[in-house]
Amino acid sequence: MKKTILIAGSGFAGFWAAIAAMRAVSLAGKADEISVIMVSPAPNVTIRPRLYEAVLENMAPDISAQLAVTGVQYVAGRVEGIDTDNKRVTARLNDGQEMALAYDRFVLAAGSYGAIPPVSGFAEHSFNVDTLEGAQCLETHLLDLKHKPHTAARNTVVVVGGGLTGLESATEMPQRLRAILGNEDVRVVIVDSAAEVGAGMGAEASAVIQQALQECGVEPRASVRVTAVDAGSVTLSDGEQIAADTVILAAGMRASPLTEQIPGERDNSGRVLGDAYLHAPAAPGVFVTGDTVKVPTDNAGNYNVMSCQHAMSLGRVAGYNAAAELTGLPLHPYSQPKYVTCLDLGTWGALFTEGWERKVLVTGAEGKKIKQEINTLWIYPPKADRDALFAIANPDFVIVP
Ligand SMILES: Cc1cc2nc3c(=O)[nH]c(=O)nc-3n(C[C@H](O)[C@H](O)[C@H](O)COP(=O)(O)OP(=O)(O)OC[C@H]3O[C@@H](n4cnc5c(N)ncnc54)[C@H](O)[C@@H]3O)c2cc1C
Known part of the structure; x- marks a missing residue:
């Protein structure tokens, strides 16, 4: 009987895991003996790093042709249960039926989701740029603002979270709002509990970020937390209340809840602690990859972060x-x-850094050129050419030389 490599997820990690598995099976001349099966809700890679952008075109390229040309089988559904003792998963197919799938090796590549902190009103009144549906919902809401009465709340966006996603969303927003509302007084505020918005990027990068925020007209509110959100306002821990019809939540990511079904240790974000080969050490036959795993990237004490930069390599391996x-x-x-x-910083440009200490290498318009190349070329699935896909799926392939 054929053996099965089962992959849950078709994001950056799942896509490259499937192609890399098929490449290795072909290299070993075992394509008749081993099937590679991918389960995910849709045969797309959602380009999550671009969901803060105003124009949501080509954000979920179809990968059916790439899977077909390399021989990966695709099942449309969601994995719900993982039985690591008996090496089988249950999936809810898109037509509603349940399907049991046995595996010889299972690769968990189900990614992550935007965490919602336990603050009154976030769940009901905030938007996100974490999923394509979330980003589309935000865009519809922003376009509708022009039909609402002119008020300070209508013209104000509050972005919660000063990490990379929050900064990209906030700095994009002044020009995006003006394009919709005309040349009105628009207000964009970014809130973070750190001593300085962008502090997580280190002192050198943070200084550049402050300058970009100022030039884009984004107001930083550091050292405060959001304590409540309602349909027209945001309340901060220092008592300030900001009238705002639009709140975007970018307060960090959590690994897929499927990680809870993998025995073993997890970090604070729910990621499974993997070994050097990306095994889940306490679950024989299970690999964890992309945003579901935490693993050292080098011998200097650094670990992968939830990023497509890491997910693509982790998927291949x-x-x-x-x-x-x-x-x-x-x-x-x-x-x-x-x-x-x-880091895209709106009309100011972009900030390109290298190394874990985030040395600033390129800024402004030159940085923006690099960001556009990353966002339109590097992270997209290549076209459906078997040899070209297999060449990039080599685990030795280096994305960032
Ligand atoms: C706005 C934003 C900006 C970002 N910017 C950057 C950036 O500039 N640079 C960078 O490197 N990273 C960036 N990231 C992070 C990056 O997008 C993620 O780290 C990356 O998508 C992780 O890849 P992944 O394949 O592990 O997971 P995902 O891309 O989340 O893919 C998960 C896949 O699993 C599927 N899935 C989920 N649940 C199930 C299930 N139960 N069964 C089967 N399939 C399932 C999903 O449908 C999807 O196909 C950004 C993220 C966001 C949201």
């Missing part, structure tokens, strides 16, 4: 290793010592 174990190929340890960030 997990998929390859799942196939290597079934085919007798040598296992490939995960290593990704190079780390860069490219």
